[in-house]
Amino acid sequence: MSIVRIATLVVDFALLEQFKSALKEQIEESIRVEPGVLTLYAVAEKDHPSRFTILEIYADQAAYEAHLTAPHFIKYKNATGGMVKALQLVESEPLIPGMKIK
Amino acid sequence: MSIVRIATLVVDFALLEQFKSALKEQIEESIRVEPGVLTLYAVAEKDHPSRFTILEIYADQAAYEAHLTAPHFIKYKNATGGMVKALQLVESEPLIPGMKIK
Numbered sequence: 001m002s003i004v005r006i007a008t009l010v011v012d013f014a015l016l017e018q019f020k021s022a023l024k025e026q027i028e029e030s031i032r033v034e035p036g037v038l039t040l041y042a043v044a045e046k047d048h049p050s051r052f053t054i055l056e057i058y059a060d061q062a063a064y065e066a067h068l069t070a071p072h073f074i075k076y077k078n079a080t081g082g083m084v085k086a087l088q089l090v091e092s093e094p095l096i097p098g099m100k101i102k
Numbered sequence: 103m104s105i106v107r108i109a110t111l112v113v114d115f116a117l118l119e120q121f122k123s124a125l126k127e128q129i130e131e132s133i134r135v136e137p138g139v140l141t142l143y144a145v146a147e148k149d150h151p152s153r154f155t156i157l158e159i160y161a162d163q164a165a166y167e168a169h170l171t172a173p174h175f176i177k178y179k180n181a182t183g184g185m186v187k188a189l190q191l192v193e194s195e196p197l198i199p200g201m202k203i204k
Binding site for chain 2: 004006023024031035041044045049053055090091092093096099100101102
């Protein structure tokens with residue numbers, strides 16, 4: 001059964017471009033090399049561009065745990081730890097499992 | 103250019119099953135008949151199942167406006183108006199446009 005999380009982050013505005021670059025690199029690498037990372041769909045608020053929401057979908061618990069220890073994820077966490085002012089992770093249930101993006 | 107919104111809703115717990123049923127029907131119909139509705143990915147919090155987040159992606163402004171006046175959407179709004187205790191709609195920008203769900 002897939003694992004779904006909603007992450008919300010508030011980032012230091014002065015470091016916003018560096019954060020976005022690191023997050024983008026991490027997501028692209030995760031999608032490319034981890035078949036069990038089904039999506040990491042990240043958005044920033046138009047009116048508050050340092051506030052992010054990420055829809056995280058993993059194929060199963062093993063895929064989720066593998067992601068947390070993947071070198072590109074650890075690199076991202078180390079690089080961005082000081083940029084993130086607030087982080088909330090909310091375990092969630094999809095209303096319609098298997099929903100895609102056209 | 104695609105339109106991306108994050109909707110967050112808090113629903114009357116006593117009406118949760120009715121709300122979920124109406125939302126699911128609306129989403130399935132929107133995805134089926136509206137090519138410009140790219141996704142409506144709805145999740146509920148595991149620990150607070152009456153709190154929902156929906157990632158809404160529309161192909162463009164016209165698709166978004168068409169959705170708001172589609173009969174299945176108006177039916178949903180009328181049916182659920184009294185069930186929704188709080189609604190927040192946040193215009194957002196995707197970090198990686200074109201991101202999919204595997």
